[in-house]
Amino acid sequence: xxxxxxxxxxxxxxxxEFIQMKRDRATFAMMVGIPLVQLLLFGYAIxxxxxxxxxxxxxxxxxxxxxxxxxxxxxxxYFDVLDVTTEDGAARALKLGxxxxxxxxxxxxxxxxxxxxxxxxxxxADATDPAATAPALAAINVIVQxxxxxxxxxxxxPLNGSAGPVDFQVHRHYNPEGxxxxxVVPGLMGVVLTMxxxxxxxxxxxxxxxxxxxxxxxxxxxxxxxxxIGKILPYIIVGYVQVTLILLASRFLFHVPIIGNLALLYLVxxxxxxxxxxMGITFSTVAKNQLQAVQMAFFFFLPSLLLSxxxxxxxxxxxxxxxxxxxxxxxHFLRVVRGVMLKGNGIAEIAPEVWPIALFMLVAxxxxxxxxxxxxx
Amino acid sequence: MSSDLVIDxxxxxxxxxxxxxxxxxxxxVRQGEIYGFLGPNGSGKTTFIRMLCGLLTPDAGSGTCLGYxxxxxxxxxxxxxxxxxxxxxxxxxxxxxxxxxxxARIYGVPGRHEAVEGSLKRLGLHQRSxxxxxxxxxxxxxxxxxxxxxxxxxxxxxLDEPTAGVDPKARREFxxxxxxxxxxxxxxxITTHYMDEAERCHQIAYLAYGNLLTRGTxxxxxxxxxxxxxxxxxxxxxxxxxxxxxxxxxDEVVAFGNTLxxxxxxxxxxxxxxxxxxxxxxxxxxxxPGLEDVFxxxxxxxxxxxx
Numbered sequence: 167x168x169x170x171x172x173x174x175x176x177x178x179x180x181x182x183e184f185i186q187m188k189r190d191r192a193t194f195a196m197m198v199g200i201p202l203v204q205l206l207l208f209g210y211a212i213x214x215x216x217x218x219x220x221x222x223x224x225x226x227x228x229x230x231x232x233x234x235x236x237x238x239x240x241x242x243x244y245f246d247v248l249d250v251t252t253e254d255g256a257a258r259a260l261k262l263g264x265x266x267x268x269x270x271x272x273x274x275x276x277x278x279x280x281x282x283x284x285x286x287x288x289x290x291a292d293a294t295d296p297a298a299t300a301p302a303l304a305a306i307n308v309i310v311q312x313x314x315x316x317x318x319x320x321x322x323x324p325l326n327g328s329a330g331p332v333d334f335q336v337h338r339h340y341n342p343e344g345x346x347x348x349x350v351v352p353g354l355m356g357v358v359l360t361m362x363x364x365x366x367x368x369x370x371x372x373x374x375x376x377x378x379x380x381x382x383x384x385x386x387x388x389x390x391x392x393x394x395i396g397k398i399l400p401y402i403i404v405g406y407v408q409v410t411l412i413l414l415a416s417r418f419l420f421h422v423p424i425i426g427n428l429a430l431l432y433l434v435x436x437x438x439x440x441x442x443x444x445m446g447i448t449f450s451t452v453a454k455n456q457l458q459a460v461q462m463a464f465f466f467f468l469p470s471l472l473l474s475x476x477x478x479x480x481x482x483x484x485x486x487x488x489x490x491x492x493x494x495x496x497x498h499f500l501r502v503v504r505g506v507m508l509k510g511n512g513i514a515e516i517a518p519e520v521w522p523i524a525l526f527m528l529v530a531x532x533x534x535x536x537x538x539x540x541x542x543x
Numbered sequence: 544m545s546s547d548l549v550i551d552x553x554x555x556x557x558x559x560x561x562x563x564x565x566x567x568x569x570x571x572v573r574q575g576e577i578y579g580f581l582g583p584n585g586s587g588k589t590t591f592i593r594m595l596c597g598l599l600t601p602d603a604g605s606g607t608c609l610g611y612x613x614x615x616x617x618x619x620x621x622x623x624x625x626x627x628x629x630x631x632x633x634x635x636x637x638x639x640x641x642x643x644x645x646x647a648r649i650y651g652v653p654g655r656h657e658a659v660e661g662s663l664k665r666l667g668l669h670q671r672s673x674x675x676x677x678x679x680x681x682x683x684x685x686x687x688x689x690x691x692x693x694x695x696x697x698x699x700x701x702l703d704e705p706t707a708g709v710d711p712k713a714r715r716e717f718x719x720x721x722x723x724x725x726x727x728x729x730x731x732x733i734t735t736h737y738m739d740e741a742e743r744c745h746q747i748a749y750l751a752y753g754n755l756l757t758r759g760t761x762x763x764x765x766x767x768x769x770x771x772x773x774x775x776x777x778x779x780x781x782x783x784x785x786x787x788x789x790x791x792x793x794d795e796v797v798a799f800g801n802t803l804x805x806x807x808x809x810x811x812x813x814x815x816x817x818x819x820x821x822x823x824x825x826x827x828x829x830x831x832p833g834l835e836d837v838f839x840x841x842x843x844x845x846x847x848x849x850x
Contacts, residue, residue: 174648174651175651177647177648178645178649179649181644181645181648182634182637182641182645184634185636185637186634187640188638188639189636189675192637248778275746320620377632377634377635378628378630378631378632379632379634380632381598381628381632382626382628382632384598384631385596385597385598385624385626385628386621386646386649386650387618387619387621387622387649387650388649427802
């Protein structure tokens, strides 16, 4: 009789965990506070569309169209024109990282435009951080064309044809989601859940062991699966509160469009939360004390943050890192969240991302139950 | 005959690494008995109890607890045993009532609500039922722990140093409760360091370094030690004690308040050593050895044999 899973014993654990959660005000505040703080911090701080990048001008022309060009770039807000300088000075500034861009305007620029010769303009960029320059480079042609559309005198208007009056050599960067928040905020849902869920449950068993209550629990007929699932369920509810908070903030603070089915998102979130909780419990059964448990949780959290595609583009990573990243539930959950929220993906589209999360959860849960010792041996 | 044996184990051994913590202990405890376990710290008392309640599996030996095999039927044993750990092991961030309710749910106690209420009333915890367990004093924590151990009406109570750090009045009340439970048919195995508590047990056993040195009733244990004890009174006892230690025939010289207790397993040379004292300023008289004299003697012998 006691060898089978008992609902009432399981429920006893659930109730106990809820009471303890209620008593531990600091942790409870953390669970609600962390998502909000992170959301506000990252949501506003992370920006992959940087503006006002320092720019130097090497103007060998000095004519009115050179000024038109520089003005247009300044107005675009992508470029912050620092100075007009010599070729040598500009080259050095670029090397030292004092400027992001150098615009080289050739001799006779104005005159050659008037002649319709499409003079070449060279925009040099410090491409050390491609993400920083890409948006500005992507915008430059549009900026130039619209500027000359206004300023060219009537007879020269035909120069505004498909080629434009100036020959700019810029690398276009395909950026389907122009607004960073659309990408970051849904991703934060996964990050916040990973962090809080793993850390909190990593403590679940080690705390019992450290406080000596484990010996008592082991002396009762309670089964490992009852303890595990009983400890997980309360935090699934906490996780749902976090998901809801983030969805509300996405909608009303960051105005992220939510195209897909929210019920579907909540369903996958359940799986994802359970996967993280199972991971935490596994840590908890391995760790000798609470400090160790927290360290393990962070050991799991950092790769999740870095290799999942949240911080850096997943396709930009080397293959081994992609393999590693694919093993993490966050990688798949990020795709699900972004897919459902931004692209309106349905079950068929997200299925390839759901099963790895489910598999991860089952494996972690299996290890946790196996590792949970019923005796003190 | 064996049907009323609640605990019946033999040659139980437990090793941690290459250290033998419990070395071939056999024990029979009858239903309704209060069985006292004594011995110095680290003598294997806690380990032995943990093997009885299914927390540890013996490396060797066999036997039954409540009729269940201690090696294979640990889950069944757990349902019918109340185990009170040495350290308070209930949830300090749960109230008294919540702790009792939790344990009652875990054991699937029928009529849980009434059981919790009854337990609160019986132990006088009713007014404080909403207090957090962590805020209780040592004595109250002990009462709560006992109440929690009893809520599923176990057939065997295993108490590991339940009265450590508890004041004398609370200790006395605790023992009254234990005797009532025993009278009701509950079997109790209890570890303690207190001699007065040992004397309240029906049977006692003395462990040292994992070995069972002696067992029986208090009188039997004292008699089997074959110890002779003298009480010495007079001036300057600390100096006298220094002088007597190591003298032929004398095994123990221990200060007991304003007297010295001198014990010996070999009374003839001891009498010769003590003879000069009978004429001087000191008074020396033969007394029946106490339990403590016996235990100290046993412990010293054990140290010589097993170290």
